[in-house]
Amino acid sequence: MTEDTAVRVPVDLRGLDREQAVAVLFEAHHLSLVRLAVLLGADDAEDVVAEAFYQLYRRWRRLRSPEAAAAYLRSVVVNLTRMRIRHLQVVRKHAARTDEVPAHVASGEERAVLRDDQKALVDAVSALPARQREALVLRFWLDLRESEIADAMGISAGSVKVHVSRGMAALSRTLEERR
Incomplete structure (x- = not known):
């Protein structure tokens, strides 16, 4: 951890x-x-x-x-x-x-948080819609479970899945375009 x-x-x-x-x-x-x-x-x-x-x-x-x-x-x-x-x-x-x-x-x-090697990823995350960004940060930065993310964001667990999935797809597209 x-x-x-x-x-x-x-x-x-x-x-x-x-x-x-x-x-x-x-x-x-x-x-x-x-x-x-x-x-x-x-x-x-x-x-x-x-x-x-x-x-x-x-x-x-x-x-x-x-x-x-x-x-x-x-x-x-x-x-x-x-x-x-x-x-x-x-x-x-x-x-x-x-x-x-x-x-x-x-x-x-x-x-302090934004190092050069992370800047491209952080820029891509920053460009996401707010709910997708929140869901991804809570999921992958804090390693929270879907139920914990749902509680923190005030949405259902199903909505968390949708926001994480769409956010990951958008990040993949953005980062692939930069390569």
Whole structure:
């Protein structure tokens, strides 16, 4: 198992109060959640993850169980990233109308994750529709099962299969064209 799949490593939270449990979860999952947000297209991955932990802290008593915290964090990161991308699309659409298109500036997280040998793949993944990109990242980066992906994305397991299949087909076509 690599550190990239650390989100799936169970953390023993028995006997810990909310503050201690969130601190343990932060230590165990922060880096992989930041990477998840970057791969999903967040340009402010650290902020997305910080917001996810804040929401976990606020809603701690409403969790099914402490063991559900890691899945909850993944779901919040996916949803926050999706919302921020939508917001940026609206902002850019309005900026394009006034001919003031903001230039994309790569964050430190993006530069750390994107190595030269991975750039072609990451570009191809970035070009996918959002749902396909999310499904592929959750499946192959975090090595989640279809049911876990369905929970994180708020869709059915069958839809996960469709998004993964279509995403893989599109990636294959794109990467073959580059060769």
